[in-house]
Amino acid sequence: MDLEDTLLMMPGPVPVAPRVLRAMSKPMINHRSAEFAGIYADCREVLSSVFQTKNDIFLLSGSGTAGMEAAVGSLVENGDKVIAIENGKFGERFKDIAARYAEVVPVVFEWGLPIDLEIVKEKLEEGAKAITLVHNETSAGILNPAAEIGKLAKKYDALFIMDGVTSLGGDDVKVDEWGVDIAVVGSQKCLAAPPGLAAVSVSEKAFETMKEVTKKPYYTDLLAYKKSGDKPKPETPYTPAIPLFYALQEALHIIKEEGVEARIKRHKTLSESLRAAVAELNIEMFPQLNEYSHYSNTVSAMKAPAGIDGENIKSGMKKRGIIIAGGQERLKSKIFRIGCMGNVTARDVLSTIQQLEIILNERGYIDNLGAGVEAATRVIDRA
Amino acid sequence: MDLEDTLLMMPGPVPVAPRVLRAMSKPMINHRSAEFAGIYADCREVLSSVFQTKNDIFLLSGSGTAGMEAAVGSLVENGDKVIAIENGKFGERFKDIAARYAEVVPVVFEWGLPIDLEIVKEKLEEGAKAITLVHNETSAGILNPAAEIGKLAKKYDALFIMDGVTSLGGDDVKVDEWGVDIAVVGSQKCLAAPPGLAAVSVSEKAFETMKEVTKKPYYTDLLAYKKSGDKPKPETPYTPAIPLFYALQEALHIIKEEGVEARIKRHKTLSESLRAAVAELNIEMFPQLNEYSHYSNTVSAMKAPAGIDGENIKSGMKKRGIIIAGGQERLKSKIFRIGCMGNVTARDVLSTIQQLEIILNERGYIDNLGAGVEAATRVIDRA
Numbered sequence: 001m002d003l004e005d006t007l008l009m010m011p012g013p014v015p016v017a018p019r020v021l022r023a024m025s026k027p028m029i030n031h032r033s034a035e036f037a038g039i040y041a042d043c044r045e046v047l048s049s050v051f052q053t054k055n056d057i058f059l060l061s062g063s064g065t066a067g068m069e070a071a072v073g074s075l076v077e078n079g080d081k082v083i084a085i086e087n088g089k090f091g092e093r094f095k096d097i098a099a100r101y102a103e104v105v106p107v108v109f110e111w112g113l114p115i116d117l118e119i120v121k122e123k124l125e126e127g128a129k130a131i132t133l134v135h136n137e138t139s140a141g142i143l144n145p146a147a148e149i150g151k152l153a154k155k156y157d158a159l160f161i162m163d164g165v166t167s168l169g170g171d172d173v174k175v176d177e178w179g180v181d182i183a184v185v186g187s188q189k190c191l192a193a194p195p196g197l198a199a200v201s202v203s204e205k206a207f208e209t210m211k212e213v214t215k216k217p218y219y220t221d222l223l224a225y226k227k228s229g230d231k232p233k234p235e236t237p238y239t240p241a242i243p244l245f246y247a248l249q250e251a252l253h254i255i256k257e258e259g260v261e262a263r264i265k266r267h268k269t270l271s272e273s274l275r276a277a278v279a280e281l282n283i284e285m286f287p288q289l290n291e292y293s294h295y296s297n298t299v300s301a302m303k304a305p306a307g308i309d310g311e312n313i314k315s316g317m318k319k320r321g322i323i324i325a326g327g328q329e330r331l332k333s334k335i336f337r338i339g340c341m342g343n344v345t346a347r348d349v350l351s352t353i354q355q356l357e358i359i360l361n362e363r364g365y366i367d368n369l370g371a372g373v374e375a376a377t378r379v380i381d382r383a
Numbered sequence: 384m385d386l387e388d389t390l391l392m393m394p395g396p397v398p399v400a401p402r403v404l405r406a407m408s409k410p411m412i413n414h415r416s417a418e419f420a421g422i423y424a425d426c427r428e429v430l431s432s433v434f435q436t437k438n439d440i441f442l443l444s445g446s447g448t449a450g451m452e453a454a455v456g457s458l459v460e461n462g463d464k465v466i467a468i469e470n471g472k473f474g475e476r477f478k479d480i481a482a483r484y485a486e487v488v489p490v491v492f493e494w495g496l497p498i499d500l501e502i503v504k505e506k507l508e509e510g511a512k513a514i515t516l517v518h519n520e521t522s523a524g525i526l527n528p529a530a531e532i533g534k535l536a537k538k539y540d541a542l543f544i545m546d547g548v549t550s551l552g553g554d555d556v557k558v559d560e561w562g563v564d565i566a567v568v569g570s571q572k573c574l575a576a577p578p579g580l581a582a583v584s585v586s587e588k589a590f591e592t593m594k595e596v597t598k599k600p601y602y603t604d605l606l607a608y609k610k611s612g613d614k615p616k617p618e619t620p621y622t623p624a625i626p627l628f629y630a631l632q633e634a635l636h637i638i639k640e641e642g643v644e645a646r647i648k649r650h651k652t653l654s655e656s657l658r659a660a661v662a663e664l665n666i667e668m669f670p671q672l673n674e675y676s677h678y679s680n681t682v683s684a685m686k687a688p689a690g691i692d693g694e695n696i697k698s699g700m701k702k703r704g705i706i707i708a709g710g711q712e713r714l715k716s717k718i719f720r721i722g723c724m725g726n727v728t729a730r731d732v733l734s735t736i737q738q739l740e741i742i743l744n745e746r747g748y749i750d751n752l753g754a755g756v757e758a759a760t761r762v763i764d765r766a
Binding site (some may be wrong): 025120215 | 393395396398404445449456598601622623624627630674687703706
């Protein structure tokens with residue numbers, strides 16, 4: 001098996017379209033030039049429609065985690081209180097990042113459990129400068145109630161910092177309508193570009209707050225990005241990862257051509273089709289929901305079927321040319337996860353279900369093949 | 384003029400070999416896989432010979448500035464004293480980064496002036512946890528005395544943090560022999576890869592110190608890179624910029640094929656040839672030297688000739704298809720800079736000198752063409 005022939009169905013990095021890969025073969029240019037400024041401006045414009053925002057958007061050369069640190073580190077410091085909501089690994093990471101800069105008030109639910117808004121409200125009542133939320137918790141396959149948290153944050157005058165790393169570009173994210181002060185996305189998820197860039201939107205209120213912060217990280221200080229981004233020829237404060245900008249620009253053109261709304265609908269349909277298939281195969285979804293939460297439309301987390309280790313399903317799929325994900329840390333072996341992100345097609349999802357059926361059949365968990373594919377196809381055809 | 388046809392002779396980004404560009408067209412892979420681990424391990428091995436070190440080396444997805452912050456932010460915190468040597472823009476940046484984390488003792492020389500070791504010694508005598516130095520000060524074209532600073536740091540028991548962003552891979556850097564505790568390089572300079580990665584070497588002593596630091600940045604915390612890098616399948620703590628790893632690996636293979644020693648000699652010869660040319664054209668070098676400092680062998684900074692603005696030379700060269708650099712900030716208009724980094728050839732340098740002569744002739748500064756090229760050729764032929 002050639003690694004280059006595998007199908008990536010993990011929650012990022014996702015497959016990158018050949019035209020996006022080809023965009024990276026262009027020679028380097030001066031990053032302090034009108035040419036680079038044009039690329040940067042073009043990326044920011046398309047991202048505005050993805051973020052559904054009029055806020056400024058900046059691109060950092062770094063992973064989504066760098067974007068998360070930019071959000072928190074630019075906004076809070078020693079003496080500030082930050083409410084950090086956690087119901088999965090990335091919520092935990094946000095909490096850990098916040099703890100490097102401020103006093104953290106953790107609101108922790110077991111990974112995969114839904115967020116109880118009452119508890120969040122109680123903590124907000126005690127006062128906090130900011131609140132962090134992972135919108136789409138990749139580690140557990142759960143979509144958290146961003147609109148509701150936004151309302152609460154507004155009511156109690158806390159800045160709302162949202163990790164949209166795996167929702168933006170694949171699911172509905174209304175930065176302005178929900179009142180998200182800082183939203184972050186990674187390039188290698190639903191935007192379907194290679195990893196290495198983070199895009200961050202910043203509200204006016206957040207900018208005003210940042211100006212008062214005295215102790216900030218350097219590379220991820222968003223005020224430096226604002227200063228450089230506001231120039232007549234917008235640029236980045238430090239040398240940008242030029243090929244990744246070429247790639248992101250092309251990936252965003254693909255998004256523009258498809259249309260953000262159509263793209264979100266495709267993600268929803270395909271994830272729903274996957275859920276229909278696994279239900280048919282007698283596999284349970286991992287997250288527990290309440291009325292404010294949903295299954296993720298960009299990554300599905302399933303419980304490992306009785307008697308089969310999640311890692312065994314993952315390695316079995318890899319042998320068959322499809323890369324899916326297992327559980328992370330405490331969820332290792334207990335769950336397996338299938339990404340449905342970026343330019344993923346019905347054919348990709350159906351092929352993944354087909355191989356999953358073969359593996360489950362080999363391990364004696366199901367008797368015959370085709371039921372999952374059939375259930376998924378019904379969902380896709382109806383859409 | 385097509386931008387893709389220009390010759391980049393600026394101090395980074397530098398032209399990237401077609402085989403390096405092609406390496407980025409490979410599809411994405413899982414970054415938690417044996418395949419990625421192999422690429423990472425290969426990069427680290429070649430980098431060890433570039434750094435001339437047995438220390439651990441890590442790759443961060445971010446610019447050289449991210450690497451500089453990793454070095455400082457992982458090592459010092461509130462209450463610590465850091466001596467920051469400045470004789471150019473990047474020395475100033477190191478000072479600014481250090482000020483975000485600790486108390487800075489600035490040792491400032493005007494940009495382009497040599498470092499006075501006596502003053503450094505005096506400050507070290509007063510005690511400091513660490514000292515920062517920019518080895519090759521790109522903004523001023525001066526090579527600072529790293530070996531001597533290393534000796535002083537050792538004598539006074541300060542950790543030695545060195546920005547080797549524009550020297551490593553192009554000039555002689557002996558990390559172990561000089562006692563550099565943390566050295567940093569950027570991918571887009573003498574390594575001739577695209578921008579977006581920083582490589583950082585860390586001594587045992589630096590690791591031991593880091594373990595005691597309680598307040599550190601998150602994304603650039605080098606202990607996290609050590610933990611992930613020490614795994615049987617080495618990885619990075621956060622999603623790496625995969626295409627840039629493909630590119631760096633290929634760029635490092637080119638370095639291995641040429642040989643580090645031959646590569647350094649080529650940089651020296653070509654920069655010397657450029658200096659011979661400008662001397663012949665009656666243009667002065669910008670930096671002032673003392674017995675411990677040298678003209679940079681990777682970027683040459685020249686005073687703008689009488690009556691001609693440095694920016695005018697830069698824009699004139701751009702019209703002729705060659706991108707050089709002007710002066711930064713307070714040096715704008717006063718100097719112009721020509722990079723001689725990466726896979727640069729004699730043909731590139733001679734072509735640059737030729738166009739520079741044409742511009743100087745057009746502006747009435749020289750009478751006839753060819754003298755600079757001839758002087759440079761003599762140096763190249765002698766090598």
